Amino acid sequence: MKKNSLVSKLLMTFTLIIATCLVVIAIVLSVWFENYHFNQRKQQLDLQAALISKERINVYNGNSQLEDLSSVANYVSLSIGADIVVTDYRGVAISSSESKQSLLRTQIIDSKNVEDLKSGKSIEDRNGKNRAFGDSQYVYYKPIMYGDTFIGSIVMTTPLEQIKGQLKQVYTIIWVSILVALVISSIIIYYVCDRLLIIPLAKINTAAKRLAKGDIENRVYIRSKDEIGELADSFNTMAESLEEVEKNRREFISNVSHELRSPITSIKGFIAGILDGIIPLEKEKYYLGIAYEEIQRLTRLINDLLDLSAMEAGKLKLNVSEININEIIRHCTISLEQKIKEKRLKVDVVLEGQNLYVAGDRDRLIQVVNNLIDNAIKYCNENGNVKISTRSKGNKALISVYNDGATLTEKEKTYIWDRFYKSDKSRTNKVSTGLGLPIVRHILSLHGEDIWVENKTGDKGVIFTFSLKKV
Ligand SMILES: Nc1ncnc2c1ncn2[C@@H]1O[C@H](COP(=O)(O)OP(=O)(O)OP(=O)(O)O)[C@@H](O)[C@H]1O
Numbered sequence: 001m002k003k004n005s006l007v008s009k010l011l012m013t014f015t016l017i018i019a020t021c022l023v024v025i026a027i028v029l030s031v032w033f034e035n036y037h038f039n040q041r042k043q044q045l046d047l048q049a050a051l052i053s054k055e056r057i058n059v060y061n062g063n064s065q066l067e068d069l070s071s072v073a074n075y076v077s078l079s080i081g082a083d084i085v086v087t088d089y090r091g092v093a094i095s096s097s098e099s100k101q102s103l104l105r106t107q108i109i110d111s112k113n114v115e116d117l118k119s120g121k122s123i124e125d126r127n128g129k130n131r132a133f134g135d136s137q138y139v140y141y142k143p144i145m146y147g148d149t150f151i152g153s154i155v156m157t158t159p160l161e162q163i164k165g166q167l168k169q170v171y172t173i174i175w176v177s178i179l180v181a182l183v184i185s186s187i188i189i190y191y192v193c194d195r196l197l198i199i200p201l202a203k204i205n206t207a208a209k210r211l212a213k214g215d216i217e218n219r220v221y222i223r224s225k226d227e228i229g230e231l232a233d234s235f236n237t238m239a240e241s242l243e244e245v246e247k248n249r250r251e252f253i254s255n256v257s258h259e260l261r262s263p264i265t266s267i268k269g270f271i272a273g274i275l276d277g278i279i280p281l282e283k284e285k286y287y288l289g290i291a292y293e294e295i296q297r298l299t300r301l302i303n304d305l306l307d308l309s310a311m312e313a314g315k316l317k318l319n320v321s322e323i324n325i326n327e328i329i330r331h332c333t334i335s336l337e338q339k340i341k342e343k344r345l346k347v348d349v350v351l352e353g354q355n356l357y358v359a360g361d362r363d364r365l366i367q368v369v370n371n372l373i374d375n376a377i378k379y380c381n382e383n384g385n386v387k388i389s390t391r392s393k394g395n396k397a398l399i400s401v402y403n404d405g406a407t408l409t410e411k412e413k414t415y416i417w418d419r420f421y422k423s424d425k426s427r428t429n430k431v432s433t434g435l436g437l438p439i440v441r442h443i444l445s446l447h448g449e450d451i452w453v454e455n456k457t458g459d460k461g462v463i464f465t466f467s468l469k470k471v
């Protein structure tokens with residue numbers, strides 16, 4: 001166990017708290033027990049003093065001799081292990097147990113105590129420093145009353161050492177049990193901390209280190225529902241998203257390589273054919289034309305990629321101004337006329353008013369509209385219909401691009417926004433990269449706007465709609 005480890009810190013803290021509590025308990029118990037022990041002694045002395053009192057009264061009445069009193073005192077002294085002296089009303093010793101014979105006829109109670117005793121009160125002195133009895137004595141004074149008359153006192157002394165000797169044993173038991181309790185509780189705390197904290201944390205730590213080294217599939221399995229369990233769950237979620245990111249990165253690289261390789265391969269083929277003379281002279285121009293188209297495609301692909309990465313890195317800044325979206329739509333439709341004619345499409349443009357002014361980046365919105373109309377043309381059946389419309393809704397302008405043709409499945413609806421996603425790979429491979437819609441969506445979200453796609457059920461088709469802020 002390391003000095004700075006969590007478990008040692010916790011163990012120290014808990015042990016300190018428990019130790020403090022236990023010490024307080026021990027002190028309270030000791031004090032309480034000492035009190036209890038002295039009270040027991042006092043009760044015992046009280047009981048025996050009654051016997052002596054009775055004999056003293058007999059002597060007082062002349063029914064007994066002082067010798068009888070002495071023998072009772074002696075007998076009691078032996079049975080309870082205390083020295084006993086009986087005094088008269090002035091505090092002068094008149095009788096005693098054998099051990100205290102030397103005190104007879106001397107004043108053994110000072111006058112202040114005699115006054116107290118006269119009122120019938122007994123006096124307990126737990127640390128008696130009495131000239132007559134010596135230091136460190138437990139001294140108990142008990143008045144002897146005959147009716148209302150104070151006729152003397154009984155003084156009982158026990159060396160404190162004797163009483164404390166019995167207490168010491170109890171103290172030892174108390175402190176030893178507290179020490180044992182402390183050790184046991186520390187061991188329990190250590191194991192509980194270890195099981196609840198240290199082992200799971202170590203698991204997470206190991207997993208994090210492995211993750212840092214690239215083991216992305218690694219997960220932590222902790223079943224507890226507490227904060228540590230939550231931490232493990234968060235760790236797993238993080239690992240999952242890292243795995244997802246890593247998967248995307250790999251896919252992206254392979255997609256990009258693939259998209260770059262096919263035009264380069266064909267360009268290389270044509271040029272090699274021309275250089276080797278395999279392609280006849282009169283066909284050279286034709287193949288150079290195809291190569292030029294491929295290069296244009298490559299340029300577009302690279303531009304798209306640069307755009308996307310700029311947008312994803314948040315580096316693309318919009319140049320927002322007041323623009324006429326109707327004008328942009330007309331402009332894009334005209335620029336795509338060639339393709340429309342090739343597929344013999346019927347294009348319907350239904351615009352709200354002559355002009356519809358919105359806030360946006362002109363070049364970027366041209367890119368959006370171009371991509372959407374290009375898609376509509378590309379995915380429309382021959383002789384099909386395309387409809388482009390604008391309308392206002394509150395402070396928004398809604399722009400829709402519709403084409404008839406195949407509808408999208410639910411899965412496609414979510415994936416078409418992903419980079420390089422192409423649903424019909426064979427049909428569109430030559431002219432698609434699958435970057436159009438992700439770019440469109442990025443541009444619109446930079447504008448703070450949205451784009452969505454719906455299937456038209458009546459005359460089957462797909463309709464893309466996006467919003468812009470009117471000005
Ligand atoms: N109007 C549409 N009708 C049916 N499917 C569509 C339509 N527009 C997009 N899609 C589907 O969404 C996919 C992604 O479109 P996106 O514009 O991102 O890529 P692309 O058109 O294939 O390639 P690019 O636009 O880069 O040339 C398309 O491959 C197609 O499957």
Ligand SMILES: [Mg+2]
Pocket residue numbers: 371374375436437
């Ligand atoms: Mg497209």
